Amino acid sequence: MLVLKNVTKSYDGNKNAVDNLSLEIKAGEIFGFLGPNGAGKTTALKMIAGILQPTAGDIFLRGYSILSQPLEAKKQFSFVSDNPNVFLRFKGIEYLKFMADIYEVDPSVREDRVRALSNEFAMTDVLNDPISSYSHGMRQKIVIIGALIHDPPVWLLDEPMTGLDPKSSFNLKNRMHAHTAANQTVLFSTHVLEVAEKICDRVGIIDKGRLIFVGTIAEMAEHFKEHKSLEEMFLELTEEESPTFEE
Amino acid sequence: MKKWWMLTKALVRGSDAFGTGARKKKGRITLVSKGLDGTKRIFLAVLAVAYVSVVFGIQGWALAEQFLLMGFKGNNPGADPVLLAALRSGIGQLYLPGFFLLLGMGFIYSAGIFYFAEDLDTLLALPLKPATIVAAKISNLYIFSIIIPAALTMPGVIVLGYRLAMPPLYYFYAVLLLLFGSVIPMCLDAIVILLMMRVSVFTKSKDRFMIITQILMFVGIFAFIISNASVNNNMGQPTQVPPSNVRYVVPLSDKAIEAMTLPNDPFSPLKMLSLIVLALISVALLVALSSRIYLRAARESRSRGQVHKPMTGKEWKKLQKTSSDFGNMVLREFKSLLRSPVYVFNILIFPLIMVVVLVGSMLFAFMGQGGNIAAIRAEFSQLFSPEGLKNTLPYVLVGLCAGIAFLSSTNYCMTTAISREGKEVGYLKSWPLKISTVFASKLAIGELISLVSWLPVIFLIYVLVPLNIYFHLTVTILLLFLPATVNVTSLLIDLRRPILGWTSEQSLVKQNMNVLKSMLLAAVQGGILVGVSLLALSLGAGIAIITVILAAGSILLFALSVSLLTTMGKRYYLERVY
Numbered sequence: 001m002l003v004l005k006n007v008t009k010s011y012d013g014n015k016n017a018v019d020n021l022s023l024e025i026k027a028g029e030i031f032g033f034l035g036p037n038g039a040g041k042t043t044a045l046k047m048i049a050g051i052l053q054p055t056a057g058d059i060f061l062r063g064y065s066i067l068s069q070p071l072e073a074k075k076q077f078s079f080v081s082d083n084p085n086v087f088l089r090f091k092g093i094e095y096l097k098f099m100a101d102i103y104e105v106d107p108s109v110r111e112d113r114v115r116a117l118s119n120e121f122a123m124t125d126v127l128n129d130p131i132s133s134y135s136h137g138m139r140q141k142i143v144i145i146g147a148l149i150h151d152p153p154v155w156l157l158d159e160p161m162t163g164l165d166p167k168s169s170f171n172l173k174n175r176m177h178a179h180t181a182a183n184q185t186v187l188f189s190t191h192v193l194e195v196a197e198k199i200c201d202r203v204g205i206i207d208k209g210r211l212i213f214v215g216t217i218a219e220m221a222e223h224f225k226e227h228k229s230l231e232e233m234f235l236e237l238t239e240e241e242s243p244t245f246e247e
Numbered sequence: 248m249k250k251w252w253m254l255t256k257a258l259v260r261g262s263d264a265f266g267t268g269a270r271k272k273k274g275r276i277t278l279v280s281k282g283l284d285g286t287k288r289i290f291l292a293v294l295a296v297a298y299v300s301v302v303f304g305i306q307g308w309a310l311a312e313q314f315l316l317m318g319f320k321g322n323n324p325g326a327d328p329v330l331l332a333a334l335r336s337g338i339g340q341l342y343l344p345g346f347f348l349l350l351g352m353g354f355i356y357s358a359g360i361f362y363f364a365e366d367l368d369t370l371l372a373l374p375l376k377p378a379t380i381v382a383a384k385i386s387n388l389y390i391f392s393i394i395i396p397a398a399l400t401m402p403g404v405i406v407l408g409y410r411l412a413m414p415p416l417y418y419f420y421a422v423l424l425l426l427f428g429s430v431i432p433m434c435l436d437a438i439v440i441l442l443m444m445r446v447s448v449f450t451k452s453k454d455r456f457m458i459i460t461q462i463l464m465f466v467g468i469f470a471f472i473i474s475n476a477s478v479n480n481n482m483g484q485p486t487q488v489p490p491s492n493v494r495y496v497v498p499l500s501d502k503a504i505e506a507m508t509l510p511n512d513p514f515s516p517l518k519m520l521s522l523i524v525l526a527l528i529s530v531a532l533l534v535a536l537s538s539r540i541y542l543r544a545a546r547e548s549r550s551r552g553q554v555h556k557p558m559t560g561k562e563w564k565k566l567q568k569t570s571s572d573f574g575n576m577v578l579r580e581f582k583s584l585l586r587s588p589v590y591v592f593n594i595l596i597f598p599l600i601m602v603v604v605l606v607g608s609m610l611f612a613f614m615g616q617g618g619n620i621a622a623i624r625a626e627f628s629q630l631f632s633p634e635g636l637k638n639t640l641p642y643v644l645v646g647l648c649a650g651i652a653f654l655s656s657t658n659y660c661m662t663t664a665i666s667r668e669g670k671e672v673g674y675l676k677s678w679p680l681k682i683s684t685v686f687a688s689k690l691a692i693g694e695l696i697s698l699v700s701w702l703p704v705i706f707l708i709y710v711l712v713p714l715n716i717y718f719h720l721t722v723t724i725l726l727l728f729l730p731a732t733v734n735v736t737s738l739l740i741d742l743r744r745p746i747l748g749w750t751s752e753q754s755l756v757k758q759n760m761n762v763l764k765s766m767l768l769a770a771v772q773g774g775i776l777v778g779v780s781l782l783a784l785s786l787g788a789g790i791a792i793i794t795v796i797l798a799a800g801s802i803l804l805f806a807l808s809v810s811l812l813t814t815m816g817k818r819y820y821l822e823r824v825y
Contacts, residue, residue, distance in 0.1 A: 074679035085670070
């Protein structure tokens, strides 16, 4: 479903923000990207979304290369950035219509989808207001609704729970499960280890641009051969001098 | 007292009242790419102040020469009253720009310090008396306010005093007039801003607040221009002593100027004192209003609720209508610009002003001829006589080319086309859109603005100027292709170094070196055509050759710019925009 092949990104030509990252995320999988601040999670997600150009390597979304077939690749996913301040001059409903047009959502299903998603995220009452009048959490929700409106196979979410109220956060997690149950894929980054522990099928821990662990939480615990919390294991992994784990 | 001074220093040095410090510093920062850092800003400000000081110093010198020729020297109570009145008027002229500009700019300063500086929540949480905060804010405002009149006024006043051998009291009174005279327009502006802050509609929208503030600023500055023009009409005629309009901005400044011209007169200290008392009353009023209005307004403006507009059946129906990627992107650009008062004002107002100025001046010419089109056409037809075609029209066309190139670069819509996406540009890049669609949608809006600016001019030219193949062909092609070329190159410049880390649209438009670079490049584009044309003229080329150079040259430049956009522009978009 989503394949990263030896992906490297350097901003200055010297230091790699992402260093030779290879990863395969299968259909039906919720994959969590974990890592300290500045580890390279957002850079990796932005390369997958086609926002940043990899310095080396390639990324394939359902077989389409983001470099050589960007339009086809981009139709396979939706992206939610860590910054939801998007289109502040649009009304919520205008933004959703725009997204539906860009992703060519059939007009006959738009209204049902928008109604369902906006009800689920408690946004129906504010759809006719400018996004600039929304709170941070409401902006996050309108961006998430916009991302889900075309029901893409792959969800790329950068810190999606930030600013969400408990109910919306719960609903989003449920949607992620439902999405992968339909044999689709979710890739998201988070700092909240409890979230990763509860909903991820697998996690990847990235530190200083390198993927230092990929596997299930159980596999991580097996590596440490003693009962530790995810938090303890995460801290230990990211403090070590990056012993790379192969899948 | 100590806390007041500590806070004042902190506000002057550290407050982001004008949105200048919030720029994201990423990668290499250069003077012309990512804006200016503090040191460079100060350096450029000092250069600008020095330049202005020299200009106004020269004005003082010229004025002194005039009075020396009339026989005036030093403190001369016995001088001819008409001569003294003329000197007072001259000194008033030296103070006029500083005080009038302060009247205009003071609105921006006051709004920046009282309204836009998002430091009040922090300040109110500190163990400071509200009076200390208000006093520090007013001191902060005063420090900013005094710079303009000091730079514009004092060089001329000092040079004038030196050349006329005025006694030391003249300089003392001059400084007092500057220090206390500045207080009055400053307080007036600040009080207006404070009152605006009490009007609930403004507290909901920073953009709207800024628009109103800018309109006030322009009113202040235009007042100076009009005032200056009316005085200039009377200057040089000492028998008709012109009124010193500066007294309308700084009441009693005329009395203070009287004191300056006769510094040793026993009534002079009283005259100065009257100004000082008025200034202190203004400050007292401002302090009283600040304590009552500012803190309350600022608190309340942060606690207003939001009333939502419900969705209607019509709104839901709109979801059924589909549009193409290009159509959607153009609509998105259009809405995002139109709904941003800052953009509407800063981007659209300049092209519109150009239209008003150009079309307005043409209409004035039209009215001057008694509304007789035939008379105007007859005047223009002289351009197309054999003599005119040879000696005048080529230069008219060359001049038009230079003007069009320069005026086109004031379309700030294109120089911020990518930058205005801000940090969320990633969304745009993550959508399945062709890069050419993104560029085309931005250029479409840029072209629309250019056409809004130029179509009325084209229309008037066709109505007022008798048809001539050289003139109409060249002007039409220039007006269509030169602005388009400037738009494309402006987009290219913005793609090359986009400024995405802004927090205020105002600072993006106002403090963006890409805007200056686009203007420079537009001048180069116009310069190429003008240079080649002038070279051809010096080699004996006729109007036909000039027409070909200008028309074909502008088309060629457009093709070249599009070619650069599709190659370099795409590369920049992929590699630099994130």
